[in-house]
Amino acid sequence: MDRQYFESISVLSPFEIKDELIKLARKGAEKSSKLFLNAGRGNPNWIATRARGAYFLLGQFALTEARRSYDDPKAGVAGMPPRDGCHARFVAWTKKQIANAKGWDEEENGELPAKTLADAVEFAIKKFDFNPDAFVHELTDSIIGDNYPVPDRALYHNEIITHEYLMWAMCAGHRPDAKFDLYPVEGGTAAMCYIFKALKNQRLLNAGDTIALGTPIFTPYLEMPELEDYGLHVTRMSAEQEDKFQFTDFDFETLADPKVKALFLVNPGNPSATAMTSEAISRLVNFVKTRRPDLMILTDDVYGTFVPNFESIMGHLPRNTIGVYSFSKYFGCTGWRLGVISVAQDNIFDERIQSHPEELLKVIDARYIALTPEPRKVKFIDRIVADSRDVALNHTAGLSLPQQAMMTMFGLVELMDEAKIYQEACINICVQRFNNLVEAMGVEVDVGHYFDYYYGIIDFAFWLRKYANEDIVDWVKANIHPLDIPFRLAEDHGIVLLNGSGFAAPDWSARVSFANLNDDAYSEIGRAVRSIARGYVQAYQAANGMKITG
The missing domain is CATH 1.10.20.110 (Histone, subunit A)
Known part of the structure; x- marks a missing residue:
């Protein structure tokens, strides 16, 4: 496919490009008699x-x-x-x-x-x-x-159990003293939608405001702010592979500008698969406490359970942070749609709402006056609940009771597993697949203690720079469109990976999921990736009149 076609579709979400890749990969697999392998989506192929x-x-x-x-x-x-x-x-x-x-x-x-x-x-x-x-x-x-769910925000016993589960899952390495109010929701997807909507309705984020995104990041966080519904400006706080995807002091300076109202993070990253280190968290905590105590933070910690003793920002900066967690990946239950929003009972969101000018408070009061004669006493977390049903249907809000019962069972069984046998088994599944991939690629990778092994970024430019030379990297960037990588994998090898650029990862990269294919498939993917890279090297050699090597 030509560069013009790639340019025309490069604005699409990688999850939309995926559909075209799947078509090509199926045809490619049929032509080559190879298996069709879709490692583009992170639905795990195991269940609890x-x-x-x-x-x-x-x-x-x-x-x-x-x-x-x-x-x-x-x-x-x-x-x-x-x-x-x-x-x-x-x-x-x-x-x-x-x-x-x-x-x-x-x-x-x-x-x-x-x-x-x-x-x-x-x-x-x-x-x-x-x-x-x-x-x-x-x-x-x-x-x-x-x-109907009563209370609508969370069932009494489920909230207590899920709170304790979250303290293990999200704050095992640093349990805060804070108590959180929880809102069980229809997966992480619903959590994102409800939070964006509530921040807008409370005038905590307004059209034209600026938010910072810790990139690379899950694609919807890049796309939703630009919707007409929100009209937010985005500045990127980019973690680099050279820094093992950790944010530096220089990166945090992005947050120094008071125009930056909020920071949105996915931790561990998607697709970087790396959790923030204790040192990086300490730098952020110090920065917020000394320079930006007004900063709102959203942390999406879906993959935290794949890092032993994971530390969420919500445990270190509870007053500033909205936590998002989904049960989907860890328990193999994407079809159940189980997620939860966490807001500390002592938080800056309620404070900032109450500090609005009186004229604006009256406008917001009118939104909730049908719920209570004293709308200003409605907590931010309960406003999220009401806004999730456009206020008028607040009386039928809340996650369905069978879903909350499943959430209770997942939480209790995990809390009883003091040896964390289940967690170790899930992590080992992904580690084996990761090892198969890198071994077949013929590379050595030191991912460190904070890597979750759920996803990975295959950065062709980084790889070619390390194993070949800078001239080849420059030639590839000048002559090959980044989307050539996933399309060539699909057409020639029957393999679907998503383009890394769609996650604000390096342009010449692809995201691979280690969750949804059998172990042997990752050896096949590794060999295919190596073949693509070798093809680029040979194309460079041919273009420069050099002897083509194998």
């Missing part, structure tokens, strides 16, 4: 089984509860699960399930789901001092899905 086993069994118990209040089996109609005595009935029911599964082989099948469920419920009751009937009733009523 223990929490799911407990969840699906919980549904069976909940049905027995529903039939207690009313039952017409012929019509298939039952009532709602009752509360009184439900914990005792749950204990008796799970004991019976365990007794009836005497032939269960845990070595072959894993822990018995009834045992996982019983242990999870008792663990939660003891750890959090829950009222047993109240907690079990929340679970049964939630999984049945017979009610």
Whole structure:
């Protein structure tokens, strides 16, 4: 394909270019009799089984509860699960399930789901001092899905459990004293949409304001600010591969300008796959506390669970930070759409809303007057909830109860896993695939302790500069369009990778996901990448009248 075509589509999101790459890759795979390999999207090809086993069994118990209040089996109609005595009935029911599964082989099948469920419920009751009937009733009523979410922001017990899970998942290396209010939402996607909308509605970010993005970054953070809905100016705080994608003091100077109202981060990065080091976090914390205490921060920490003892910015700067987390990648549940927004109870967002001029406060008050006669007392996190349903439908806001029950199960099973066997297994899956790729590419890579192995950036310019010479890099940049890389991989090798430029990564780079293909596929991808690079070197040699090497 010619340069003119590449130029015409270079403005598209890499996720839109992906569709064309998939078509080419399927044709390329058919022509070459190779496998079609799509490493362009990060949907993991593993799932967490223990929490799911407990969840699906919980549904069976909940049905027995529903039939207690009313039952017409012929019509298939039952009532709602009752509360009184439900914990005792749950204990008796799970004991019976365990007794009836005497032939269960845990070595072959894993822990018995009834045992996982019983242990999870008792663990939660003891750890959090829950009222047993109240907690079990929340679970049964939630999984049945017979009610609207009440409270609409988060179910009482789910919020406590998810808060504790987040302190491990996001703040294992640095647990803050702060208490966070949580809003479970329909995945990280919904979290982004709701937060952008709420920041605009509270006049915390207005059209024409400037935000900083820590790049490379997940594509929607580049695209959403430019929408007519928001009209934000963007300045980039770019982490370089030469610095192992860590932000330097020089990078943080981008934030010194008071016109920069907010900093949006993905940590660990997507696609850089590198978490901020303790040193980089300390530099940012010092910068904010001494020079920009008014700076708003959004940190998207979806991949934090793939870095042992991960430290989120929300743990170090809780007053300034909105946290975003999704269960999707770690638990293999993208289809469940499970995410959560976190805002510290003591935060600058509420303070900044209250500091608006009186005339502006009256305008914002009018938006929420149908909710309460005292709209100024509505917290920022609850404004996010209301705005997620355009305020008028606030009474039906909130994540569906079956989804919140699944979130509860994921959190409890992970908290019970004190040896972190599941975390280690997930990380090892990605590490093996990463090793297969770099071995097939024939390169040596020192990614360091903070690499999450979920994604990777294959930077052709960086690679050619290291293993060939600068002249070849200059020739490639002058004669080859960056999109040639993913298109050549698709057409010649049946492989789909996304263009790194779409993530504000280096232009001559591609993003590879280590999550969604079998281990051997990454050896194939590595060999294909090496072939593409070798082809560029040979093209350079031919153009300069040199002897072509293998």
